[in-house]
Amino acid sequence: xxxxxxxxxxxxxxxxxxxxxxxxxxxGHDTMYWYKQDSKKFLKIMFSYNNKELIINExxxxxxxxxxxxxxxxxxxxxSLELGDSAVYFCASSQGKEFKALFFGSGTQLSVL
Amino acid sequence: AQKVTQAQTEISVVEKEDVTLDCVYxxxxxxxxxxxxxxxxxxxxxxxxxxxxxxxxxxISGRYSxxxxxxTSSFNFTIxASQVVDSAVYFCALSEAFYGGxxxxxxxxxxxxxxxxx
Numbered sequence: 001x002x003x004x005x006x007x008x009x010x011x012x013x014x015x016x017x018x019x020x021x022x023x024x025x026x027x028g029h030d031t032m033y034w035y036k037q038d039s040k041k042f043l044k045i046m047f048s049y050n051n052k053e054l055i056i057n058e059x060x061x062x063x064x065x066x067x068x069x070x071x072x073x074x075x076x077x078x079x080s081l082e083l084g085d086s087a088v089y090f091c092a093s094s095q096g097k098e099f100k101a102l103f104f105g106s107g108t109q110l111s112v113l
Numbered sequence: 114a115q116k117v118t119q120a121q122t123e124i125s126v127v128e129k130e131d132v133t134l135d136c137v138y139x140x141x142x143x144x145x146x147x148x149x150x151x152x153x154x155x156x157x158x159x160x161x162x163x164x165x166x167x168x169x170x171x172x173i174s175g176r177y178s179x180x181x182x183x184x185t186s187s188f189n190f191t192i193x194a195s196q197v198v199d200s201a202v203y204f205c206a207l208s209e210a211f212y213g214g215x216x217x218x219x220x221x222x223x224x225x226x227x228x229x230x231x
Contacts, residue, residue: 031217040223041152041202041223041224042221042223042224043158043204043219043221043224044221045218045219048218056218088156090158092158094217099145099146099163099165099208099217100163100217101148101160101163102148102160102217102219103160104150104157104158104159104160105157106155106156106157107156107157107158109156
């Protein structure tokens with residue numbers, strides 16, 4: 001049983017397209033995240049949701065829109081994809097209180113051509 | 114501002130050598146947590162350890178050990194008798210309290226690529 005699962009694992013698309021990445025966790029956590037890992041492996045938070053409420057929006061372009069239909073799901077929709085959006089996107093979850101560890105999905109490698 | 118520095122970009126060792134990965138952090142918080150994650154070549158991020166700022170005891174888990182020293186703001190990670198399967202990028206991270214603790218924002222270092230040669 002995968003704890004944090006995200007799909008697809010690979011996404012290759014053309015500039016200007018719109019795409020979505022889905023994430024689900026079965027850990028019973030109440031907080032979910034999107035992180036971006038660039039080509040130099042640097043990991044940076046994009047968004048955090050706690051019980052479906054947006055908590056962190058880390059100056060991400062508004063072409064990126066997260067959606068949390070329930071606390072077990074956090075999807076990421078990206079409009080008008082640009083070359084610079086190419087990266088690995090990681091979904092993660094944690095139990096919100098007391099600085100609990102984040103558990104990450106396996107990542108989605110997005111390539112914008 | 115919160116910051117994590119992993120000065121070692123790449124380390125290469127031969128199997129069975131011991132290796133220490135350095136992590137230095139900056140924070141103004143009195144309560145904070147530190148983490149290590151492993152990213153093997155397959156790409157997933159694997160949680161290794163979490164320590165809070167009030168617990169400076171060293172931790173050992175099999176071949177892995179961690180040395181936390183508040184006086185030097187360091188949280189170093191040592192692998193004893195390294196193996197090829199230890200080859201990965203290792204990230205140190207610092208938590209930043211947010212929204213009354215309802216979420217845990219991790220500030221990651223830039224990672225250290227460890228290559229263990231057979």
